[in-house]
Amino acid sequence: MTIQGIDVAYTAVATAENGRDGRVSTDDGRLDVVVNPPKEMGGSGAGTNPEQLFAAGYSACFQGALGVVARKEKADISGSTVTAAVSIGKTEAGGFGLQVAISASIPNLDAETARSLVEKAHQVCPYSNATRGNITVDLSVV
Template sequence: MATAVEKVLYTAKATAEGGRDGKVTSSDGKLAVVVAPPAELGGTGEGTNPEQLFAAGYAACFQSAMMTVARRLRVDTTGSTVTAEVGLGAIPGGAYGIQVALVVSLPSLEKDVAQDLVEKAHQVCPYSNATRGNIVVDLKLA
């Protein structure tokens, strides 16, 4: 069962023209990118692609969630990074799906503290909550 948002705080709007071989523009004009299939999928690779856009959004959102949890726990995230690796491939039934690996670097923390922080952030992050139970999301410490 889907979880409804109790109160919408912000709504992002973006419009795609041409699908995977076109352009995407946000309603405020701050995002305007050429979209092209990567060379690995037979495209030119002369633009970004939906998987890169998803990876960028998930990485930024997850790090923000992690920093929020870290403040609550009073732990230091100085020098931290989050890299999202989004894989695209076939799933059963002839359709396509994605999987994600979140590679988190927390150089200022001991491994057990870092692991706990990452797991707690995974419960808070909106992207993690949206994908939970739908796709594989692998959490890794760098």
């Protein structure tokens, strides 16, 4: 597998204290959240968790990529939404892994055009590029 090089435009910096049961904050102070394991994993569920944060970032990034592709193809994606469902569970090797389901709603387009745009967005989205070949990412148009 080839590692992709980039011309860095921006670097986000976040620091975690106490791992999955603590706090995460960014160096600019714009994000400062309590993280706790979800109840389904034996935690309190009182705060957010890394999977929710990953889902939020992935959905926003994918929506942005969808916009880039739509502009190039002069497609109307107004009113569209992208939802990322991030799941965590045990792997066969004994560790933990993730899988993602991306669903897009694009009300102004027919199903075939919407599906084509979603597949193209998956090729340019930085989160998709980072996860490609590492985890399962399912795409759907709803």
